[in-house]
Amino acid sequence: MKNLYKLSGLFFFLILLLSSCGFKDIDKRSFVVGIGIDQLEQEQEGYEVTLKMAYPASETKELGNQFQLISAKGSTIAEAIRFIKAKVGNELDFGHMKMIIIGEKILTKDIEKTMDWFTRRRDIQQIALLSVGKPDAKTILSVKPKGERLPSNKLFMFFDETGTESPYVTTKFLYEFRRDLVERGMDGYLPIVESEEDNFSITTMAVIKKGEKPLILNKKETKVFNILKKSYDKESLKVNAQDQFFMLAVDSLNTSYRIKDSKKPKIKFKVDVEGTIEESKVKLRKGKLDKYNKLTEETFKKDIKKLLQKFQDTNIDPIGFGLRYRAMHTGPEKKKWKNWKDLYPEIDINVQVNAEITGTGIIE
Amino acid sequence: MxxxxxxxxxxxxxxxxxxxxxxxxxxxxxxxxxxxxxxxxxxxxxxxxxxxxxxxxxxxxxxxxxxxxxxxxxxxxxxxxxxxxxxxxxxxxxxxxxxxxxxxxxxxxxFIHQENSAVLDASVETTILGPQKALSENIYTNLNLIRHRYHEKSLKVEKLPEIGDKSNIQVCLLYDEKEADSEIVDKVKKRVKKADRPIVQSAGELHRALTNRKRRLFPTLLVTERPDRIAYNLYQGKVIIMIEGIPFVLIGPTVFYDFMSSMEDFYQPYWVSKFLIVLRYIGLFISLFLPSAYVGIISYNPEVLRIQLAFSIAGSRMPVPYPSYLEVLFMLIMMEMLTEASIRLPKTIGPTATTVGGLILGQAATDAGLVSNIMIIIVAAVAISNFIIPINEMSFAMRVMKYLLLIITTFSGLIGLVIGTVGLIYYLVYLDSFGKPYLKLFTSHQK
Amino acid sequence: MSRYFYYLVILNMLANVVALVPSILIEGRLNGTVSSLMIAIVITLIYCFVFTNSMLKFPGKGQPEIIKAYMPQWFSTVYLFLLGVLYFFSTWFVLLSFIDITKRFINPELPTLYITILFLAIICPGALMGTEKTLYALEIVLIISLPLIIGIFLKAYINEHLNWDAIRIVFTHSFDAPSIDMIGAASYSLLGFYYISIYNRVLKHRLKRLGLWRLVLIGIAGVVNIFTSLLIPIGVNGVDGAGHYIYPWFSTADTMRIEFGFIERVLFIFLLLYIGISMISATITCHIGLEHVKSIFPEIKWKEIKIIPLIVVTLFSLGSILGYFLLSQIQVYELAKVFFTLLLFAGAFSCAVLLYVVRRSKQK
Structure with a gap:
């Protein structure tokens, strides 16, 4: 019996010797906090990959400035990464990679092929944030904003719900973008990040459809899109019509849409807004709230309709009407999808806005 | 004739x-x-x-x-x-x-005379609000103390054959006939009779002689010095084994929870005592898992942590010249030495040792870049939370256990920690104390 | 009614909804999954009712004793042996998929042999413990992990990025023809009641009869469970994209984040919890298989130790180690499909045998 104990002890020890792989201390790893993918200048094929690596500092006060940008060119992303590995002594660790920036020029390429590497690797977070870098990804990564405690921290604070909230910022996680690329009936979109000296500015976005040129939305369209897509309600609407000019601070905002499947199919888009007036250039009257409601509705309706029609004209569908259509009909998916593709360019879009101004602020 | x-x-x-x-x-x-x-x-x-x-x-x-x-x-x-x-x-x-x-x-x-019948102050299991006196070293004085806390005619005192070929120590069995399970009483008697050791001088030693398992890590019998705990356990139908000349008694059958409960729990308001119990279990988990979780996360899966935390740990580990498990092991062993030293030292120098060891050594080690700041925090947390386990024997067992978890995690990462934890649960479940399952959730109070 | 019976049922539900079963279900998401699920649930509930109540007619007795008492010897030997083998197979499937998951998601550099031995080093001694003790261990593991897992499931449902339209598309295919593969896979997650064939030994005095409303309760839990396991990955990864993942549930868990938690990525909590659950599940099925096989051999003792269980467990360990090296992931997947379908018929057969036994016991 005693020998059995000893034997099993020895056996266990031998088993332990089997392992000891994968043991790599945290300070022997180089943490990649951001990756940028750019197109090569001359050749058509291949990428320039830029990694932003953060270096931990032993003094807590020094944190933040210590990062390094390393770029390499390769015909695929994996190849470029392998070249980078040769330049770095430590093990590259993608486990903390939070920012993926895609150069603007890549968007015209087959984006799905580019994304493949990201979804295949197990160590890349599915909740990494995606954005488009303008003019290219490397420039965005090299921005060094003031007061950053961790490299890239500021950038992902933009998208993170725990940081700033702005009506112009659209958040897109890696898994969402991948889903939208594959899904029939819904197209992906990404925020565009521009660099401004020591800071970033995120005001526009790109809607991306597999195999087609991306549609760039301007500032105003981006804002409207965020309202439609996310029911984003921490913002103000500008109403400027009929010699009235006021800003409406939105308290709550609900959007919903239906596809009416009658003889003449149409999309009914409904938006409910509730808010108070925040700023006005002309004197407001209390009894005229109804009128202000109407004005808001009209202005708003026009904006929304314009945007939706723009999507329709370019045959792009970031809202997911196609998916809704598929969800409403039975039958083989292929047939449904074909039907929708035929239907979408001609479908009527009907926008209905209900505004309710609950007050004029604390003054009249 | x-x-x-x-x-x-x-x-x-x-x-x-x-x-x-x-x-x-x-x-x-x-x-x-x-x-x-x-x-x-x-x-x-x-x-x-x-x-x-x-x-x-x-x-x-x-x-x-x-x-x-x-x-x-x-x-x-x-x-x-x-x-x-x-x-x-x-x-x-x-x-x-x-x-x-x-x-x-x-x-x-x-016409016996013993010099040791003075009732001692409770020193091992102290409470704030409970009785302050413990047992004495005299079996009759102890019986007297217990009888005064448990006035019940069904309380049986049985003399058992003496233990030890050489020491011939008097052993008494105490139980409430109404509450105790007669099967368990018989089992205890049989075990005590079977116990063969030349000399028995402490409750722990008798405990070792009573369990049929030769190598044991976890206590399956509770050693206590508190008469109030004895009375409470009598009421719960447990069997008390008293030994002549020792101010401790053995209580059996005891299960895992008994080792995690303090008499204080009964003397505090309901929610306070619940809070204390939760605190104790958190302490148990910290002292068991923190060192191995540190190694597992730092050396295998740093992506588990938030990036901010990961960076501050990486930063503080920068000057440390050796792998994380050595760092943990080194500091843990230093900490164990410190604890051991303060037990063995005379009471007057005890505090000096802890000050020198804890404060100066810890500070110097980080300054010299031998261990990271985070490590010092972890070791301190482990030590403190280990002391929160109310029964000494259990806290010793857990002290040993954490090294086993540390070894398996060092070799196989976080997956090893989970496997080790499941293994620990299996082992605790597998144990029993006089036929009672050692670890079982929701044990109904047996009457 | 003993709570342990429910633990066993819940354990089987939980353990099987993340690895192989959802992959099979998601593969056929556009081909009558919903109808298959409903058929599977009805069939299994009937089995459950018949089997459990038949077992409960013999309080304190396990299936081996019952079969041996009322059936000819040749039949009981063959029958019990085959049942034991089936249980070992289900242990093996759990083991294989979790070894693979460990390698894929937690530690790719750890040698497979090492992980296998590590798992077996805990599972085999666990299976050799007393029947009652395995239940206590099960209770502890479940009580620790169940609230967290339910929390993660709920968090998945309230995730704002969950695409409900994608989920609705699955339901548009409700009335498509069901397939036997999917019925088998879906029913597998509900087969926890079979465990009573051994655990009936220790549930005595507590369990009288499985009433109808309790059956309905189990059914509801099963429906919620299996639909969660099917729909959440579809909602998160898209109806077209969900099929691309080998382990859809772990990729889904990676898309969740706790914004203000100590650990941000849900994936790791989920993984570690599931390693624990799979281990206890493997232990329990292994224990049942062991008890079945053990019952057909006479008790042989060597130095006070019963060696038949040890031999059986060693053989099983060797088999599972070999199995991992001989079979590829795809082969395992196909084998699992066959196994689940086979269980569907085995269930009918074992219910019939038990009903016959009940009749004979009444005649005697």
């Missing part, structure tokens, strides 16, 4: 003389009356109450002045015992009896 059978005295006397004649403190006294009638007393001076022997036995003998009447006087004494056989007589003498050889009869009177 038949002629061919020797009288009691004839049987006993040679045995006694053979056993004790050479011993300095053995006394063979002969008292004789005027009519030449004699009685003989045999006793060991150092175990009996020497101061009162004259008052109790010698003086009455001459006052009564009659053998027959003196005999009945002896029989009337509270600790009187009849003769059984020679072996028993020898044993009785060793346990403080005076043997009377009166004519052909042998009588014994217990």
């Amino acid at each position: 038949f002629s061919f059978e020797k009288s009691e005295v004839e049987r006993v006397k040679p045995v006694l003389e053979k056993q004790f004649k050479g011993t300095e403190d053995a006394q063979f006294r002969t008292l004789s009356l005027e009519n030449d009638q004699e009685i003989e007393l045999v006793y060991i001076q150092t175990v009996i109450d020497n101061a009162n022997i004259h008052e109790q036995f010698f003086k009455p003998f001459f006052e009564i002045n009659d053998i027959q009447r003196y005999e009945s006087y002896i029989k009337s004494l509270p600790n009187f015992k009849e003769f059984k056989d020679e072996q028993d007589t020898v044993k009785e003498i060793l346990h403080g009896s005076i043997v009377f050889l009166i004519q052909n009869k042998v009588y014994m009177v217990g």
